[in-house]
Amino acid sequence: DVKVTQSSRYLVKRTGEKVFLECVQDMDHENMFWYRQDPGLGLRLIYFSYDVKMKEKGDIPEGYSVSREKKERFSLILESASTNQTSMYLCASSLLAGVTGELFFGEGSRLTVL
Amino acid sequence: AQKITQTQPGMFVQEKEAVTLDCTYDTSDPSYGLFWYKQPSSGEMIFLIYQGSYDQQNATEGRYSLNFQKARKSANLVISASQLGDSAMYFCAMREGAGGNQFYFGTGTSLTVIP
Numbered sequence: 001d002v003k004v005t006q007s008s009r010y011l012v013k014r015t016g017e018k019v020f021l022e023c024v025q026d027m028d029h030e031n032m033f034w035y036r037q038d039p040g041l042g043l044r045l046i047y048f049s050y051d052v053k054m055k056e057k058g059d060i061p062e063g064y065s066v067s068r069e070k071k072e073r074f075s076l077i078l079e080s081a082s083t084n085q086t087s088m089y090l091c092a093s094s095l096l097a098g099v100t101g102e103l104f105f106g107e108g109s110r111l112t113v114l
Numbered sequence: 115a116q117k118i119t120q121t122q123p124g125m126f127v128q129e130k131e132a133v134t135l136d137c138t139y140d141t142s143d144p145s146y147g148l149f150w151y152k153q154p155s156s157g158e159m160i161f162l163i164y165q166g167s168y169d170q171q172n173a174t175e176g177r178y179s180l181n182f183q184k185a186r187k188s189a190n191l192v193i194s195a196s197q198l199g200d201s202a203m204y205f206c207a208m209r210e211g212a213g214g215n216q217f218y219f220g221t222g223t224s225l226t227v228i229p
Binding site for chain 2: 050056058088092
């Protein structure tokens with residue numbers, strides 16, 4: 001069964017802490033994505049990566065960074081967490097090119113910043 | 115401009131009835147794909163159905179069908195014979211051929227199935 005696995009379902013952090021959200025996929029997909037989901041706003045793209053060590057900014061990259069050292073792993077980093085980063089974070093992966101390949105999602109990580 | 119628009123924040127449907135969830139899209143790329151996802155309260159995004167821009171027929175997957183009207187740029191999801199387990203958020207998404215790495219999502223529709 002193909003899978004995208006996110007390291008933590010629920011996290012509670014304090015303002016100013018560094019936060020790591022990890023995502024691993026076992027489908028040998030080139031593309032990996034980090035989305036943020038907030039009520040009424042849908043899914044907003046933070047960063048995506050189409051290859052190892054490659055990254056592209058999405059719609060809301062401010063306050064976030066990413067790392068992709070291995071093809072199967074894509075990490076989202078909050079250097080100094082703030083309360084407005086309290087949200088649901090979704091990792092996803094897909095094949096590189098073409099319009100037919102759907103996104104496969106992890107179960108999501110719900111982050112609360114106090 | 116929004117790439118994907120879902121104008122129904124919330125919908126209610128009686129169990130066993132059919133329901134249509136609206137989605138319009140905006141692209142100038144002749145090659146694109148349209149997707150629908152379901153997100154139950156557990157949070158996981160579940161892929162439901164796909165329609166390609168060059169597909170001649172509307173996509174169907176079990177009780178799900180996609181009413182694809184290319185000229186109107188709409189891709190509505192039809193769920194037939196609604197079940198209580200269909201209560202969830204539903205998201206429409208698009209992937210363009212030219213910039214094929216990005217997926218664009220709508221804001222979602224919350225569907226509640228009433229027994």
